[in-house]
Amino acid sequence: MRWPDPQQRGFALPLALTTSALLLLSSLSLQTLALHARQRSRQALATAQTLDAERSVAMVFQQHAAGAHACLLALPSSEWEGSDRCPGLNPGLLQSGRVADRDWQLLDWQPQGARAGILQLRWSDARQSRLDLELLP
Incomplete structure (x- = not known):
C-alpha cells in the first residue's frame, strides 16, 4: 500500500473550510442585498x-x-375666525379631516393670488406637508 506524499496531506480540510467560508460570505452578501x-x-x-x-x-x-366657504380662501387661515368678510361661516371643515387612516390638521393657509395658495398640514404621525395648491374655478 502506498501512502500519500507528506506534502499533500491535509489538503481536503483547508479546501472545505475555504469553500464553506466563501459560500457563507456569498449568502450573507445576498441577504444584505435583499434587505436593502x-x-x-x-x-x-x-x-x-x-x-x-x-x-x-x-x-x-x-x-x-x-x-360659501370660497371667501375664506382669499384670507390667510389666521384671519378666518371672526372675519367680517365671511360672516357666519364655520371654517372647521377646512381646518382638519381624515384621509384613509391618517388624520390631518391645517397649520396654515396662505393665499397666493386669486386662484392659488400654500397649504401647510400636520399629520397624525407628526409629519408635516406643504402643498402648493391651485384652486379649481
Missing part, C-alpha cells in the same frame, strides 16, 4: 402613500372650500 431592496421598497411605498394622501387632502380641501 426591501427597505427601498418600503420607503418607496411610504412616499407614494404620503403623496396620495396629500392629493386627497387637496381635493377634500377644495371641495369644502367651494360655495
Whole structure:
C-alpha cells in the first residue's frame, strides 16, 4: 500500500473550510442585498402613500372650500375666525379631516393670488406637508 506524499496531506480540510467560508460570505452578501431592496421598497411605498394622501387632502380641501366657504380662501387661515368678510361661516371643515387612516390638521393657509395658495398640514404621525395648491374655478 502506498501512502500519500507528506506534502499533500491535509489538503481536503483547508479546501472545505475555504469553500464553506466563501459560500457563507456569498449568502450573507445576498441577504444584505435583499434587505436593502426591501427597505427601498418600503420607503418607496411610504412616499407614494404620503403623496396620495396629500392629493386627497387637496381635493377634500377644495371641495369644502367651494360655495360659501370660497371667501375664506382669499384670507390667510389666521384671519378666518371672526372675519367680517365671511360672516357666519364655520371654517372647521377646512381646518382638519381624515384621509384613509391618517388624520390631518391645517397649520396654515396662505393665499397666493386669486386662484392659488400654500397649504401647510400636520399629520397624525407628526409629519408635516406643504402643498402648493391651485384652486379649481
